[in-house]
Each structure stands twice: as structure tokens, then as C-alpha cells.
Amino acid sequence: MPGRELDSILEGRRSQPHQLIEVLQDVQENFGYLPEDAIRAVSRALGVPLTEVYGVASFYKAFSLKPRGKNVITICTGTACHVRGARLLLNQATGQLGVAPGEMTEDGMFTIEHVNCLGACALGPVVTENGSCHHHMAPGKLRKLITSLNGKGEATHA
Amino acid sequence: MIPYVTLSIDGALIKAAKGTSVLDVAIEYGICIPHLCHVPNLSDLGACRLCIVEHVVNGRSKVTTSCTLRVREGMVIRSNTERIRHLRRNIAELLVAQAPNSRAIQDIAVRCGVKKVRYPFRNENCVLCGRCVRVCSEMWQAKAIGFVGRGKDRKVDTPFSQPSEACKRCGTCIDLCPMTITPCDGPMKPGEEYLCGKCESQMMEANSSPDQCIWCDLGEGFQCGRY
Known part of the structure; x- marks a missing residue:
């Protein structure tokens, strides 16, 4: 656990319980998820009981308690996207990568998530890939997107 | 000196200390409002x-929890x-469908007049009343x-599901x-849950003399004796 990054996040915010969500957001941004050690450290530093930190971390969908892949693919399954075939996209992604939603592929490259609405219903079905938004998705387009991301990952690995 | 207010519960004029909840006052004066998650001296x-x-304001009544x-x-x-009896019967029905494997909840269902459960029994081990968390x-x-998680995944747990140091x-x-x-009759097996309803005979007495509390007999030490 790299303690220095955590120290810089907690700098100037120790013993301030009201900063809890901001600190957790920064930890999530830094590590990609909320590691157990980090949650314990945050609880100690802010003076918030561990149960409460864990309760907050498990309550919000924006926080992940499990490690996430390098590429996070978020598929919108809200009403508008559902009507336009989000189920097909989810099937395509889970089938191609062989993991259930919310889990990481074995090589640590991908995580598939589904959310209930991204607020871009007119552009549906919507898929976001590491924060950038792809509109009017189709299973074919999603397959190409995943393949290209996979290719990029392997290129940088080699 | 504690400031007092006067309010009326079911037509009875009652003097109560400021800051207490309606449920606490009602119990103190022997007005039996069924409750499950309330524990004296804990937050509600x-x-x-x-x-x-029903809380009547300007001739209109709002339904709210008295605790x-x-x-x-x-x-x-x-x-x-x-109206309240109808709503309460529904709530008790949902509770007993969620967790039929508890004498306390079965008793509450009878007390609230549940005759039959229209929902599938789930036989869960928790109704998320939050008594344990608050105590x-x-x-x-x-x-x-x-409490961990959200919505239908909400449950009572320790952090990371490991024994807590605290x-x-x-x-x-x-x-x-x-x-x-x-x-x-002992614990119910999954798939064989039913509404017990054996104490229903006591309800006759309760309905004919509403000023008499049958809570203690029916809850058998859960509500009145064993808080």
C-alpha cells in the first residue's frame, strides 16, 4: 500500500469528519477502487468510525470496494437505453470478455459495469469508456471498441 | 423546570414534556401503539x-410515524x-412475509389484524429494524x-464482513x-412458512375492551417486558 499517496490525499484534512466523501473520491480516483487498508487509514485519520466509512463506501455506486480493471466500461441500462437495446450491449460485453458485470477480467484490463442512467437519454444507448462517452452504441461498435482497447493495452505492454 | 405541552391522542388530553416523541408519550399513558423498531432511550x-x-393539521390528517x-x-x-388500522395491517403483513420465523413478528401481525398473507414468504433473517445497530x-x-449497502442489498454487517475489533x-x-x-411451534423450514395466528382468540377481548393492553400477553415479554 503506497502510503505516500494516501498521505498527500489526507494532508490538511485530518480530524475533519465532514470531508469523508471528498477523501474517498480522491482515494478512488488515485487507486481506481477503495482498498481495505486505505479505508482503515481514512477512518483513523478523519476520526470517523470504520463502520460509518464502510457504510458510506458501500452505499454509493460511485465507490468500488473491489479492484477495477484498467478500462472501465459502463453500460447505461436506464429506461431509454434499455428500450434501444442496452441488454444486447451488456450481453456482447460480458460474452466477449467472459466476466459478469461488476467484475474484473483476469488480466486486469477490463471491468464492465452497468448504471441506471447517465442522463444522456437522447443519445442512447450510451456506453462510457474510462469517462468518455460513446453514443448510439450497437453490439458491433462495442465489439470494435473493446478490441481496439485490448490492442492498445497489449501494445503498451510489449 | 421542564416545559410541558398539551396534546390530544385519540381524544384524550395529555400533558407531555417538550421534546419527547408521540410514541413515548402514548406508551407512558397506556395508549397502545404497535411498534417494533423503537427501543427506549435510543434514537428513533x-x-x-x-x-x-394520523396527525391532524388544519382539519387535514397526515400519516406519519409517531416515534x-x-x-x-x-x-x-x-x-x-x-385508515390507520388498514395501513398498519398492510405493513405488518409485509413484515411477516419478510420474516415469518419470529414469534415477535408473528405476534405483531396478529395484533395488527393480519388474517392472511398475500405476499410470498421470504424467510429472511432480518427486517432491518436497526435495533442492534443503534444499541x-x-x-x-x-x-x-x-448498515452496509443500499436498497434491496442493504444489510447489517461489520466492516469487510470480518469480526470487528470494536x-x-x-x-x-x-x-x-x-x-x-x-x-x-419451533423454527419454520424454508418453503413451509405460515402465518401462525394462534393468539387470534385474544384479539376478541382486545377489541371489546380497547382500554386494556394485551400487548404483554401477546408479545409475551417482547414489547413490554423485554424491550
Whole structure:
């Protein structure tokens, strides 16, 4: 656990319980998820009981308690996207990568998530890939997107 | 000197200390409002919704939980109207469908007039009343357990589902849990749940003399004796 990054996040915010969500957001941004050690450290530093930190971390969908892949693919399954075939996209992604939603592929490259609405219903079905938004998705387009991301990952690995 | 307010519950004029909840005052004066998640001297959550009452404001009545309603001067509360009984019966029906394997909850269902359960039995081990969570944090200052997750995935758990270092092994969470009292005929097997309803004969007496509390007989030490 790299303690220095955590120290810089907690700098100037120790013993301030009201900063809890901001600190957790920064930890999530830094590590990609909320590691157990980090949650314990945050609880100690802010003076918030561990149960409460864990309760907050498990309550919000924006926080992940499990490690996430390098590429996070978020598929919108809200009403508008559902009507336009989000189920097909989810099937395509889970089938191609062989993991259930919310889990990481074995090589640590991908995580598939589904959310209930991204607020871009007119552009549906919507898929976001590491924060950038792809509109009017189709299973074919999603397959190409995943393949290209996979290719990029392997290129940088080699 | 404690400031007092006067309010009326079911037509009875009652003097109550400022800052107390309507449910506490009603229990103190022997007005029986069914409740499950309320524990004396702990904060109130309004989780079980059984203690709903009608609060009449300007001739219109609002339904709200009496445990989270603070007393105010000139308040008019009705705790036993047709509307409230109907709503409460529904809530008790949902509770007993969620967790039939508890004498406390079976008794509450009978007390609220549930004759038949229209929902599928789930046989869960928890109704999320939050008694254990509140006693752990407020009485013992331990905060070893808490609510985890959200919506239908909400449950009571320790952080990371591991034994908590903060736990003092006092066992109060188990003492207060409504699920620890098994039904009179023993625990129910999954798939064989039913509404017990054996105490229903006592309801006749209760309806004919509403000023008499049958809570103690029916809850058999859960509500009145064993808080």
C-alpha cells in the first residue's frame, strides 16, 4: 500500500469528519477502487468510525470496494437505453470478455459495469469508456471498441 | 423546570414534556401503539413503520410515524382510526412475509389484524429494524456493526464482513433482535412458512375492551417486558 499517496490525499484534512466523501473520491480516483487498508487509514485519520466509512463506501455506486480493471466500461441500462437495446450491449460485453458485470477480467484490463442512467437519454444507448462517452452504441461498435482497447493495452505492454 | 405541552391522542388530553416523541408519550399513558423498531432511550429511526398515526393539521390528517414525531402544543393525534388500522395491517403483513420465523413478528401481525398473507414468504433473517445497530453505537459507543449497502442489498454487517475489533462482545444486539425468539411451534423450514395466528382468540377481548393492553400477553415479554 503506497502510503505516500494516501498521505498527500489526507494532508490538511485530518480530524475533519465532514470531508469523508471528498477523501474517498480522491482515494478512488488515485487507486481506481477503495482498498481495505486505505479505508482503515481514512477512518483513523478523519476520526470517523470504520463502520460509518464502510457504510458510506458501500452505499454509493460511485465507490468500488473491489479492484477495477484498467478500462472501465459502463453500460447505461436506464429506461431509454434499455428500450434501444442496452441488454444486447451488456450481453456482447460480458460474452466477449467472459466476466459478469461488476467484475474484473483476469488480466486486469477490463471491468464492465452497468448504471441506471447517465442522463444522456437522447443519445442512447450510451456506453462510457474510462469517462468518455460513446453514443448510439450497437453490439458491433462495442465489439470494435473493446478490441481496439485490448490492442492498445497489449501494445503498451510489449 | 421542564416545559410541558398539551396534546390530544385519540381524544384524550395529555400533558407531555417538550421534546419527547408521540410514541413515548402514548406508551407512558397506556395508549397502545404497535411498534417494533423503537427501543427506549435510543434514537428513533422510523424503520418499521408500524407506529404510524394520523396527525391532524388544519382539519387535514397526515400519516406519519409517531416515534419520529415530536410533541407540540395543541397537537391532535389519532392512533386507531380505520385508515390507520388498514395501513398498519398492510405493513405488518409485509413484515411477516419478510420474516415469518419470529414469534415477535408473528405476534405483531396478529395484533395488527393480519388474517392472511398475500405476499410470498421470504424467510429472511432480518427486517432491518436497526435495533442492534443503534444499541451498538448509542448505548455501548462501540459502532461494531452498521448498515452496509443500499436498497434491496442493504444489510447489517461489520466492516469487510470480518469480526470487528470494536466489538465488546456484550451481546446486546442479539438481546434486542426480534428474530431471536422462535415461533411457538419451533423454527419454520424454508418453503413451509405460515402465518401462525394462534393468539387470534385474544384479539376478541382486545377489541371489546380497547382500554386494556394485551400487548404483554401477546408479545409475551417482547414489547413490554423485554424491550
